[in-house]
Amino acid sequence: KQEVTQIPAALSVPEGENLVLNCSFTDSAIYNLQWFRQDPGKGLTSLLLIQSSQREQTSGRLNASLDKSSGRSTLYIAASQPGDSATYLCAALNTGNQFYFGTGTSLTVIP
C-alpha cells in the first residue's frame, strides 16, 4: 500500500523567504503527484499536478518537482507572503486509481 509522508509537519518563516516543502512516497507506480492547499476549516484546492512522465511544474511563485525513482517531490515557494499561510498536502495517484494523501505541512508566514 502506498504511504505518503510530509516533512516538516509545521514550518514558520518570515515574509519574503523562499521555502521548500517535502513529500515522499513508497510506491513509484503513480500516475501523478499533486500538491493541494487547505485553509483552516476549508476543503482542499489543487495547486499543481505533475504527471509521472514530468519532472516539474510551475505556477506563479510555486514550483513542484518530481523524482519518481527516489520517491520524492518538493514544493518550492518563492518570496513567501502571509497569504501563503495554510496547510499544504501532497497526494499520489496510484495506477489503481487510488489517491493517497500525506499528513500535510502547516505553513505560517510571519509578516
Next chain:
Amino acid sequence: SQTIHQWPATLVQPVGSPLSLECTVEGTSNPNLYWYRQAAGRGLQLLFYSVGIGQISSEVPQNLSASRPQDRQFILSSKKLLLSDSGFYLCAWSDKTHRGWTDTQYFGPGTRLTVL
C-alpha cells in the same frame, strides 16, 4: 463549470445518534465520488469511493456507510455515532479518464462533525 456542495457545514451530535451528510456535484456527469475524514493532527483518510450509482467501495471498516442514490449525489450515514467519529468530513469528485495522467480531485467545503 463544476461545483460541489456539502451540508451541513457544521454538526454537533450526541453519541449514539444517527448521522446523514450529503454531497452533490453539479456540472459533470458520471463522476467518481469520494468521502474522506480528516481527524485533528492526522491526514486525510479515505472512507468510501464510488464509480457509479449504487456502487460503493469501503476502505476502512467502521460504523459508517455510504450510498449513491443518484449519479451526482453521495451520502454518508451512521446509525449510531461514536466519539471517534468526530472530525472534518470532505467529499470529493474526479473525472473518469482512460489513463489517469491528469486525474485530479475537486473537494467540497467540508462538514465539521463533533460527537459529544
